[in-house]
Amino acid sequence: MRVNYQKSFYNAAKAVSKISNGLDNLSFPLDILEIISQDQRIKLMTFNEFSNKTHTPHFQISSIFGSEDAFHIRKGNKALIIYNDSLPMNRLRFTLAHEYGHFVMGHTGINLNEHFTYEDFYRRKAEEYEANSFASCLLFPLHIRYQYLNCLDINKISKVFQISVQSSEIALKVIKSHMNSGLDNYMSSNENLHPKNYLLFLKESLDSHMDYINEFNYIYDLPI
Template identity: 30%
Template sequence: MEVMVCNMEIPETPRYQYAREKAIDTLIEYGNGVLPISVKNIIYNLPVNIRYNTFSNLLKSGITMSEILDTYKSNDGAVVQCNNGYCIIYNDIDKPSQRIRFTLAHELGHIVLGHLEFDGCLYRLSNNEYKVLETEANQFASQLLSPEPLIRDILKQSKARIIYANQIQNVFDISLESASCVIKRLKSKRGISSYKEGELHTLYSKPLKEIYELYD
């Protein structure tokens, strides 16, 4: 699987389907078949050098919080190119675990979608360019953590043919807000994706069986 896309122009509008399908491809190739999905396990399996740093480590090194926020322009996290690879910096001080999981998936999205190949730093882009890439990374993160084909799978096995936001939250360890967004997509005309549903079902057959029994 090609992890980075180089020598391309920043799209004028977000590539929603592309970002979501890249998340599924990443999950199939580098996931371990366990739910909730471990972002760090996927990062470990990727053929790319990705390191971590945390806000708490930066503070211990003498850098102030205002300097961190000024450098990375985010209270959640950021990703930068470093030492022939990438470094994901994230806020481990005052963010809940579900938010940290989303931040890690979001920053991984920037890497997999090739966003840092444009400039090496996302902060020098125009406001519109930045918003486009942020939207794509959000789409990637959402699909990586709560893959729509797996939700379709659960729905098909449910006698009631219904799933609630709190169930999605519990199964995939995401925030209730994120789970509610999934429900909105379920109810929309577009619906949710069946992209590579069969491959995902095979990879996650064991936890899916347990979920069928739990929500039957």
């Protein structure tokens, strides 16, 4: 069992597109706390607030729930996102977007009361990659990366979109990889169509990739 990173990235980009289409007058840096707060299915709570409400010692939260940054607890179609508000701002913004991505994409996560299997490992690996991709695409949208392609600078990206330098570097690698794969052929002169065009590029690239895999598997399975 392996993680199909191309498929996971497309799933994340598609989820971001769906969220963004329901939001008006987006400006950057994106107010991620406001975006999540507008989702009536989500309630935000800091580590301190969670500690006070549940009588869980603050210093034990990270060891019990497996994260020093944030985690979420899902119940039906609602969730509670608990986060460490003492994190540096850029890291906190990405962390919140990451946890929101887990919820939006319906990830299973880890049941702390169940045995963690081999299949769970790869599923969780795919979910983490999707949540990271969701956060990146939400805070620094793909079509905006394309629009500023000729004047992208890692430090400037980090400052303007309030994401870490590491996140900025990864975002640049992604757009450069997509350009090398023919993204420019999909983008029209009408910038309003860029989000839709970019998603189409990802979809058709994924379809082509899956066709190649299926063809390879067919040849591999032929009797000798």
